[in-house]
Amino acid sequence: xxxxxxxxxxxxxxxxxxxxxxxxxxxxxxxxxADRPWRLVPEVHDQGRKHFYRLxxxxxxxxxxxxxxxxxxxxLRSALDQCVYWLGVDWTGDEIPxxxxxxxxxxxxxYERTKHGAWTRRSGMNKIRGxxxxxxxxxxxxxxxxxRYKRTFCREVxxxxxxxxxxxxxxxHLWGLRFSVSETRLPQNLAADCVIGIDRRVLHDRAIxxxxxxxxxxxxxxxxxxITAAITIxxxxxxxxxxxxxxxxNRTVVDVIRKLVDAIGHQDDSIxxxxxxxxxxE
Numbered sequence: 001x002x003x004x005x006x007x008x009x010x011x012x013x014x015x016x017x018x019x020x021x022x023x024x025x026x027x028x029x030x031x032x033x034a035d036r037p038w039r040l041v042p043e044v045h046d047q048g049r050k051h052f053y054r055l056x057x058x059x060x061x062x063x064x065x066x067x068x069x070x071x072x073x074x075x076l077r078s079a080l081d082q083c084v085y086w087l088g089v090d091w092t093g094d095e096i097p098x099x100x101x102x103x104x105x106x107x108x109x110x111y112e113r114t115k116h117g118a119w120t121r122r123s124g125m126n127k128i129r130g131x132x133x134x135x136x137x138x139x140x141x142x143x144x145x146x147x148r149y150k151r152t153f154c155r156e157v158x159x160x161x162x163x164x165x166x167x168x169x170x171x172x173h174l175w176g177l178r179f180s181v182s183e184t185r186l187p188q189n190l191a192a193d194c195v196i197g198i199d200r201r202v203l204h205d206r207a208i209x210x211x212x213x214x215x216x217x218x219x220x221x222x223x224x225x226x227i228t229a230a231i232t233i234x235x236x237x238x239x240x241x242x243x244x245x246x247x248x249x250n251r252t253v254v255d256v257i258r259k260l261v262d263a264i265g266h267q268d269d270s271i272x273x274x275x276x277x278x279x280x281x282e
Contacts, residue, residue: 021072048217088130096130132267156252184225
């Protein structure tokens, strides 16, 4: 077998289609956010001991955003798998069964062996056993588990994989707002009696964004400061979707894909690891 150049063009086509989806998302999100379609409504509870600011959405976040994101992520994840397939054909001259782009959160699973010392079928190394040393080392370095790279990894690859895997089973891209407060303070006559708390998770309609607890109670509490909100996503149960920009995720994964495609024909050469950004994530 030889590498099909039309298939490589198809990988580039998937990149282009994903980019189109991300552009649509960017424009629609910007238009939605420009209207600032939400309010924080104050509430008084427990005879003035607790003061809440509850989120009220004036315009619901479109469900279609989840569908668009799922299509974009599928294109990127599929392109990663196709890269490994054609790298295997290029390196061995044959089709490699069960090959794919591995994403593992535990090194023991990535390097799992049988009792006879061979890679297990489900291990990460088995998935890339048919490619050359350059791309193999590159893919190993991208794995999202604590390793020799100072506990850092390519979080964009992990986010793409997690979103893709979830999108196959359920609509989990629950869009919401993440709030931040700057220069927040209470008047001097309340500062000694009241404590401010903010919920920094991804929040949805009717969620309590701010909570002010007072002892002794106060009938009314006014707060100074600036409250802002950013549209973001919550990937479902657990820490499956790192907090990062979708646009950064797209750029980084596209860079990884193109590095792998460029390795076809010279897989003995190493691939530059500076392609990806990897701050510590815990």
